[in-house]
Amino acid sequence: MPVAVTLTVMFRLSWQITAAALLLLPLFLLPARVMGGRLTALMRQTAACHSSLTALMTERFSAPGAGLVKLFADPEAESTGFTARATRIKELEVRSTVSQFLFVIALALVSALAVALVYGLGGYLAVTGTIRAGTVVTLALLLRELYDPLTRLAGTRLDLITALVGFERILEVLDLPPLVTEPAHPKQLPAGPLPVEFDEVTFAYPAPDQVSLASLEDAATLDTRGGEDVLRKVSFRIEPGTLTALVGPSGAGKSTLATLIPRLYDTDHGSVRIGGADVRDLSFATLRRTVGMVTQDSHLFHDTVRANLTLADPEATDEDLWHALRRARVDGLVRSLPEGLDTVVGERGHRLSGGERQRLTIARVLLARPRVVILDEATAHLDAHAEAAVQEALTEALQGRTALVIAHRLATVRAADRILVLEAGELVESGTHDALLAADGAYARLYRTQFAEPADIGGAVSVPAPPHRTPDAALTRP
Template sequence: MAMAFPHGYYPRMGRDRDALNKELPPGTWKRVLRFATPYRAHLLVFLVLVVADSLIGVITPVLAGRVVNDITGRAAVHAVVYIAVLIAALAVVDAALSFAQRWYSARIGEGLIFDMRTRVFTHVQRMPLAFFTRTQTGALVSRLNNDVLGAQQAFTSTLSGVVSNVVSLVLTAAVMFTLSWQITAISLVMLPLFVIPARRIGSRLQQITRESYNLNASMNATMTERFNVAGALLVKLFGRPGEEAESFRSRAARVRDIGVTSAMYGRLFFVALTLVASLAQALVYGLGGYYAITGRLSAGTVVTLALLLSRLYGPLTALSNARVDVMSALVSFDRVFEVLDLRPMIADAPDAFELPESARAVDFDDVRFTYPSASEVSLASLEDVAVLDATPPQEVLHGVSFRAGPGEMVALVGPSGAGKTTISQLLPRIYDVRSGAVRVGGHDVRSVAQQSLHDRIGVVTQDAHMFHDTIRNNLRYARPDASERAILDAVEAAQIGDLVRSLPDGLDTVVGERGYRLSGGEKARLAIARLLLKQPQIVVLDEATAHLDSESEAAVQDALARALAGRTSIVIAHRLSTVLGADKIVVLDAGRIVEIGTHAQLLTRDGLYAELYRTQFERQAAGAAPLTS
């Protein structure tokens, strides 16, 4: 038996009945419509096509009935041929319509995905670092993928589904009623036989589907955590592969069982629908046949009724779920809006100006700083927690003031957790101060355009990250228009030329995530090469605490000397040679500056620096490997 399968006929996976209970913020509809505005012409044509398609779907059975009547009534041959040709023409038009309809729905759907994806991506990039320290990458990626897809379905499947189903249903029911209200009424009475159990199966299916989604998500999280190099190393070192495998196994087994159950439920749904439709069809033939023989109906009408019947159940079932579909789509939109609504804490002021190239002095003026609280920067749903952590964060810098004059090198030293890295992040505005100010060349960093600030300041972080890309491209990230000559010069100056030459692919060697593994010292020098290429006026450097052998230590030191020459620099120092070479040493403890001076001055003071020197730096003087702070 030929059956029409309109949209939403089959219970769609992942459709969430909970969506109905979710409070949507007012105005969600309006925003959704605003997203659709660029596509309104396309949408209009699309809907006209959908209606035309539904019309043809009803006309054809009526014509088929006419043919049967013409045959049984022994009408002129040309009349039958005429209708047959008409049916054929309609079929061709319908095929063309279906193509056009798909083209429009694809244009609208893919266009919306494109709009939302690019908006979310651009927006997320502008979020402060604090946002990324809190959110789960997986949750964020799924926002960009799944929710964006869910949202666009509102416009294609759900919208066209609802429109075409309503039109089909109204037309079909109307035509059937005019042909025989008794038969139509009886066929409709049979419908609850199917719809009621179908709804129950549907909600059970959603329950287990949601469970399997969660299990899958947790398996994914386990895999990404355990299968990266650091995680794999930890599992090996602690010798726990057996337990890891067992916990993975139990979740995978549940997913398997759910898969089987949901396949059976799905089939049950399908079989029940087919069965009820077939029974109703038998009824139409039986009752209609009786009417036809007793002369109350024509044979053609019975055929038309039987054909139309198959178009009645599908739309009805689909529409009984339409509310859930529309709400799920809206919830997806809402989840996308939620991300778009996060205001980037650190943005250019409206009257931001370019930081002049001459700006070289750095001033910290009574800087107080507290890391942002969860509610300031993130969303519970992206952290995978029910409510955000509400404990107010502690202040980590309590009034820090110091100055690095033009071309000066300032070394920051202090015990672990003193706030050194935090200070280094306030200068390039990774975070903003809570009170006081950070000034470059006398300009508050919050008043200048971030782009110009980042152009003037070069930062080398402790674990200099490299993208999974060639050495050349990693270096070019600092200056995309760098010439080959400039790249080679930077590589030489950073004392990494020998290494690059020894690699079979030279500058084209892929490094980073899954590429060639650089040693700690090599990575540090590559990061310095990247900095040299950028040629910033001001340098911020978090020295690696990793132990280096004396040869690479010397190489890094040499590279550093070139990188810092003539530039204003703030260096978080872990090496004796760095503190010795500094113009000024700022000693921090628990978020406060406790001493400022040169190496010689501070040693005579015999305070915290002298103590740090004895525990941390003196051994380096004796030639041993540097200690971590």
């Protein structure tokens, strides 16, 4: 029965009892008001504790994290840290369940109080002969019809208050402005091999408060200061279809420079251009199609070999996959896996060696057929056989493409058409291997400490010819 009809009937039966019942209405808002604030605070604390525990588990239970814990960490301290967080969550959950329970009991109590009042006042009126006993019972029943929707409404208000705590966190994520935004009218790139240019590029990593949320971090407030310039006024041009090696001491900014080409970050000053177009004027899809990257850690998802490869080209057939695997010199390995292309690899799957992982990621790049390839060579030493296999795979992958290789191996710097030397974020030298050695500057010093092999310092080692690079037929997309 609608509330208005119930009220009308009640008024007609006894205006005194109905008025008293209405006077009790504000009491229904009281539990929601008291509990609402308390539950909101509890929910906020619970959400913060959950995210802290999830972050801890993600770090500690990943393969590298678990290895680190096993090697260095104190198991007692790790267990204490985990237990402390889990216990805090348990306490908060118990407190919020008890609070919700108390809220339901408080509402039931208010409702029972109102019914008791009706019987009390009604009984008195019945005894004095103002109304009949039957009317009192009818009024008590009607009162339930009046209070039930109110009880539900108060409960909904509480649900709403607690749901808003979840929304607060979602909105915080949605409100974080993206660092890199897609242009409204993207430019198209010309066909064929493309040059890559850096024009007076200066770059500093964004401040933590621009890339993270305070509520998701252990620190209550994040640092708002921007970092130091990692790259300063860097300018160079990589000619279409040529191989450029990037060398420099650790921390010079080589990886940072490489991430600006696929626009993982935007430059602060200057511009990065591919095929004459500023990367800020290209769509994300064009950048993804044009630039291929093989990183040092050669990450593979916990999924099948097939799924890891088709990430680069979802339309690829098995024949395409085997072709790419053959060219990356890793087909033999995949064939020997228990379920071939369907073998699960990655952290929790079939574990592959560093060299094998790198060749699989090279196969992924071959499948994507990017016109610009960026490669961060593995620093770890591979054995002679693995090194030769990776080298062959690289020669194949870089053929006919504009390539920038962060070089850690002698073979690569020698094969490069040009070498760029980066020191403390500045480009200090560029030229061919022989010219830079003859100049006896920063490259020559680096070469003697990082690249040269004992027999090589005297110039006794013959220089292998650079791989012959011809435009790759596979590059031309239909």
